[in-house]
Amino acid sequence: MAEPMRIRAKMENNAADVKVLMSHPMETGQRKNEKGDLVPVHFIQSVTAIHNGKTVLDAQWSQAISRNPFLGFRVRGAKAGDKITVNWVDTQGDKGSIDTTVVA
Amino acid sequence: MAPSKIAPLEVKKPASAQPWQRYKVDSQGSTWPQTDWSSFSTLAAIAPPTDGGSLRYATPIEGDPAKGRQLAFDRARGGSCVSCHVLGKDTPPQPGNIGPDLSTVGATRSDDWLFDYVYDPRKLNKTSIMPPWGAHKIMNIPEVRDVVAFLKTLKEPHVFRDPQDNPATRTPPKDTRDNLDATDNPAFFALDRGKSAFNRLGANGKSCASCHASPETAFKTWAGRMPKFEPRLDKVLGVEEFITRHARATTGEEILMQSDDNIGLSIFLHNIANGTPINPDLSNAEAKLAVKRGQDLMQRKLGQLNMACVDCHTKERHANKWARGQYLVEFKGTVAHFPTWRTSRGDIWDIRKRFQWCNVSVRANELPPDARQYGDIELALAAINKGEKVNSPGIRH
Numbered sequence: 281m282a283e284p285m286r287i288r289a290k291m292e293n294n295a296a297d298v299k300v301l302m303s304h305p306m307e308t309g310q311r312k313n314e315k316g317d318l319v320p321v322h323f324i325q326s327v328t329a330i331h332n333g334k335t336v337l338d339a340q341w342s343q344a345i346s347r348n349p350f351l352g353f354r355v356r357g358a359k360a361g362d363k364i365t366v367n368w369v370d371t372q373g374d375k376g377s378i379d380t381t382v383v384a
Numbered sequence: 385m386a387p388s389k390i391a392p393l394e395v396k397k398p399a400s401a402q403p404w405q406r407y408k409v410d411s412q413g414s415t416w417p418q419t420d421w422s423s424f425s426t427l428a429a430i431a432p433p434t435d436g437g438s439l440r441y442a443t444p445i446e447g448d449p450a451k452g453r454q455l456a457f458d459r460a461r462g463g464s465c466v467s468c469h470v471l472g473k474d475t476p477p478q479p480g481n482i483g484p485d486l487s488t489v490g491a492t493r494s495d496d497w498l499f500d501y502v503y504d505p506r507k508l509n510k511t512s513i514m515p516p517w518g519a520h521k522i523m524n525i526p527e528v529r530d531v532v533a534f535l536k537t538l539k540e541p542h543v544f545r546d547p548q549d550n551p552a553t554r555t556p557p558k559d560t561r562d563n564l565d566a567t568d569n570p571a572f573f574a575l576d577r578g579k580s581a582f583n584r585l586g587a588n589g590k591s592c593a594s595c596h597a598s599p600e601t602a603f604k605t606w607a608g609r610m611p612k613f614e615p616r617l618d619k620v621l622g623v624e625e626f627i628t629r630h631a632r633a634t635t636g637e638e639i640l641m642q643s644d645d646n647i648g649l650s651i652f653l654h655n656i657a658n659g660t661p662i663n664p665d666l667s668n669a670e671a672k673l674a675v676k677r678g679q680d681l682m683q684r685k686l687g688q689l690n691m692a693c694v695d696c697h698t699k700e701r702h703a704n705k706w707a708r709g710q711y712l713v714e715f716k717g718t719v720a721h722f723p724t725w726r727t728s729r730g731d732i733w734d735i736r737k738r739f740q741w742c743n744v745s746v747r748a749n750e751l752p753p754d755a756r757q758y759g760d761i762e763l764a765l766a767a768i769n770k771g772e773k774v775n776s777p778g779i780r781h
Binding site: 284286287288299300301303311312313314346347348350 | 408565566567730
């Protein structure tokens with residue numbers, strides 16, 4: 281199975297610059313398929329980011345977020361070698377998680 | 385694996401879904417127009433010329449300038465006049481500059497000249513690329529009259545307050561995203577898919593990897609040497625069609641063009657060749673003929689809008705100008721990044737899907753992705769782009 285997420289964290293100006301790309305259809309529930317039937321709603325609704333065990337970002341998402349969402353954020357106080365984890369849960373209960381180590 | 389051996393290919397069946405049907409929605413829900421333009425020329429067939437109508441309609445031209453203004457600014461009617469022209473003080477934001485600024489045209493041109501030019505410019509100006517609005521039935525005669533009535537009201541030069549609104553001084557777009565950064569470019573998910581397809585056992589119990597154990601070295605320059613004239617099919621094959629036909633003849637997998645696995649494998653193989661120059665084999669007579677055919681097709685007027693590839697993408701015509709907010713680029717620099725992630729479509733396009741979209745944009749019926757005409761154009765473009773470095777997957781808006 282293909283890797284469903286990518287993450288990268290790099291120190292920049294005393295903060296970790298984190299970039300996350302998630303592979304997800306983010307169906308709004310309003311799109312029709314080739315046959316003209318509505319595609320059921322299916323989107324990532326909750327995203328958390330954890331820095332060395334502490335939650336630093338907790339987001340509630342909606343249909344307004346695009347397919348294959350890109351998330352960028354900065355963690356102040358992080359150092360090279362720290363661990364960053366990003367988790368998501370979607371409307372069908374599917375989950376994703378990825379972690380990385382902050383590089384200098 | 386040895387390049388001296390001729391690669392097995394299945395040569396009888398089409399490489400794309402048959403009968404070909406135009407995409408309805410892409411994965412982001414953006415729709416493709418479904419209109420049938422079969423009465424207009426395509427890359428496969430030249431339609432009989434439409435009756436240009438007799439020029440010199442009775443004057444004076446009576447029309448409703450308010451309706452004409454609405455038509456001239458309406459994006460649904462052929463992209464609106466604003467796509468190509470500045471149209472006086474009420475010009476909507478971001479007009480284009482493919483055609484001349486018409487802000488004073490009402491002071492200089494006669495009614496019948498304006499009518500005839502809008503109805504079918506070809507008889508008055510052979511070099512005009514403007515669609516024949518009347519002759520190609522994009523507008524009916526009363527509508528052309530209304531547009532003329534609106535044009536007659538244009539008598540004052542338009543002054544741009546913002547140089548970014550003025551197409552003559554607007555900065556061309558520059559993409560700062562790093563297309564080879566896997567956290568920036570979602571097409572890397574497709575590359576992963578292609579890599580796993582490469583290693584997956586097909587119906588014959590073999591995978592691509594069974595014969596190509598080290599693709600990184602075996603295909604180091606391959607994608608840069610494609611497309612290629614293939615005598616067994618008497619046409620030019622690009623990477624994507626080659627994948628379909630070679631897989632049928634070897635692993636037994638059915639990997640139709642435009643399928644997710646096909647796009648994934650194409651990205652995987654292009655990505656391996658990143659940094660190597662585009663260098664198609666143009667040494668044999670068939671390849672030279674194919675390039676010539678491709679060049680001729682790029683001159684052909686297509687679709688209801690009656691535009692050729694060269695009209696918008698050569699600097700002798702209108703490249704480096706604006707079609708409303710879209711910047712028209714030259715042929716050179718347009719192919720090395722395919723397949724490419726399109727942020728505006730939420731979809732990955734190989735070069736053939738790009739060609740199909742170009743066709744639909746000028747309101748011409750597209751061809752199936754394995755059409756030989758697309759092969760000829762792909763080779764002609766590769767010849768123009770010779771020496772450009774493969775850089776895939778790309779990102780474009």
